[in-house]
Amino acid sequence: MQQIINFIIRYKTFLLYFFLLVISLIFTFQSHSYHQSKFLNSSNYLTGSIYSFSDNISSYFGLREENNRLVEENRRLRNKLFNSTLLTTTSLDSTSNDYEVIKGRVINNSYADQRNYITIDKGLNDSVAQDMGVITDKGILGIVENTSNNFATVQSILSERSTxxxxxxxxxxxxxxxxxxxxxxxxxxxxxxxxxxxxxxxxxxxxxxxxxxxxxxxxxxxxxxxxxxxxxxxxxxxxxxFNDMTNIGNIYIIKNLNRKEVLELEAETQNNDQ
Amino acid sequence: MINSGFFLNVTRFVLLILVQVLVFNNLNFFGYINPLIYILFLYWYPIKQNRTTFIVTCFILGLLVDIFSDTLAINAAATVTIAYLRPTIMRFVFGVNYEFQSFKLNNSTKAQQFTFLALLTIIHHLVYFTLEIFSFSNSLLILQKTVTVGIATLILSILFSTLFSSKKE
Structure with missing residues (x-):
């Protein structure tokens, strides 16, 4: 017993190092092969607030460019609207919609790693949930990975795990x-x-x-x-x-209202198969 | 325990994390070079301190950077490794005399300071990119990233340490 205690005391620094290293390796590898860690992501309150504070300042420098992009998108959509011959009132009835679009802003963006994540300023309170698609005016951006009450992280298409x-x-x-x-x-x-x-x-x-x-x-x-x-x-x-991945401001989050039904049906079919 | 040195370290800790995640994570020099300058904390940390506290502090430092940059826990693993190896590196660079009371980082030669910083950077980056890329088929990419990002980190760290070093008589 004495010897065990002596051993622990003598090697306490190494044991501590080993213990912390194992913890960080567990955090790194335990995450589900296609998902980032549940605890260690930038969608939490502290990091989200700091990132949105910094975005509040830096977003002023790109306002004119951002405005031009939005006007260009409006022009495209109006063009489509005026040229569509089929104008019915059913398209205004929200119960028959398949998709719902939520607007948001990128507050942190990375593209230099192997697995890149983007932090956005919409979360559970804005009914953003895991596995919703994220697009910009030009094209697709990624899929929502983790959410907190006010923020969410998005797995960018620039990720070796993305398909x-x-x-x-x-x-x-x-x-x-x-x-x-x-x-x-x-x-x-x-x-x-x-x-x-x-x-x-x-x-x-x-x-x-x-x-x-x-x-x-x-x-x-x-x-x-x-x-x-x-x-x-x-x-x-x-x-x-089409997207310039280094320059992203406003984004749209797409909620598929039929997704749950589709997934349930697919799961049921697979179960019947076995 | 709680004195000016303690507050100095806390300030460094917070400022280095903020500078790392708000400025240097967005640098993307040549597309992928993001220097990891927060390891200056380990370079500046006082030598004669409890090693247990030091290792735990460095682990938290790495973990916080990880949470900000969505990198799982690879910063934590790399930082805790150099925190553990720091006394060994110091003995290698400065010889036995770093253990004396009178030893100060400022009193050592420029070459010694540079070697110390370079060794910290290389080991940290090697662990970091090995864990990030994690495949031996890409070992060339690991080396390439270690060297290029390491050089960028080293240059910026030297600039920072000259800029904020305590005054010499």
Whole structure:
């Protein structure tokens, strides 16, 4: 007994170091393979307040540019509105809507790591929840990962853990959007497109209909170049994003009102299968 | 225990975290170089202090930076490692005489200070990027990031430590 106590006293610094190292490694690896840690994320009150304080100051410097972007988006939407011949009152009835859009602001953004997260200023109080899609006026941004009462963290598409269903506009061939070349923050990769699909550089990539997170046809980017992958039967496509990932201000959070129903149905079908 | 040195350390602790997360995490020099200058806390921390307190403080420092930058707990792991290794590094750089009462960081030569800071930075960054990338197939990327970000950290740390060093007679 005496010897055990002596041993502990003699090596107490090392034991403390070892203990703290193990704690931090557990925090690093225990997180579910596709989700960030529940406790260690910047959506909590302290970090959220500090980030929104700093955003309050820095957002003044980009006001004119931000205004121009919003006006440009309004112009596009008005163009669409005036040219749509079908104007019915049913589209105003909110009970028949499939999606609800919540506005928000980015208060912290990262794009230089392997797994990038974005902090936004909307949380549970604004009915933002996990697995909602986040887009900007130009294209998709990511998926909500963790929420606190007033803030949320978003897993950016610039994350090696992110996979998003995407398709080639007008041909409906779909694949998965991933980020493999984790050096270049304006280019993501589209994989699993069969080699028989005709492709041209400059083709537009949009979100597919497979996802219960994003609505179909949200713009992502254009094909920068493409090549066959190792199996020689699928394409490996570099997609240049429409979004400038380094410069994001206002965002929209998309809530799919049918998501719960879709997921329940899928789970039920799988259970019946077994 | 509670004296001016204590308050100095608390101020450093808070300011370094804020500067790290509000300024240097958004630097993105060449697209990915974000210097981790908060390790200056370990460089400046008084030598003759309880090691247990020191290691725990550094763990909290790393964890707070982690929470701000959404990096799980890799900053904490890297910081606690150099906090544990600090006496070994100091003995290697300054020889045995760093254990004497009269030893002060300012009294050592510039070369010694630089080596000390460089060793802290290299070990910290190596652990940090190994855990962040975590695959041996990318070991070249780990080395590349360690070297480039390490150099940036080192340059900025030297600038900071010259700027805020206590006055010499």
């Amino acid at each position: 998003i269903n995407a398709k080639i506009k007008n041909s409906n061939h779909f694949g998965s959007l991933v980020w493999e070349n984790t050096q270049d923050y304006n280019v993501v990769q589209l994989i699993d497109i069969p080699r028989l699909v005709p492709l041209t550089i400059g083709d537009t990539i949009v979100t597919g209909a497979m996802s219960s997170i994003f609505p179909e046809n949200i713009p992502i980017g254009t094909i920068k170049n493409f090549d066959l992958d190792n199996s020689k039967s699928f394409y490996f496509i570099d997609v240049e994003l």
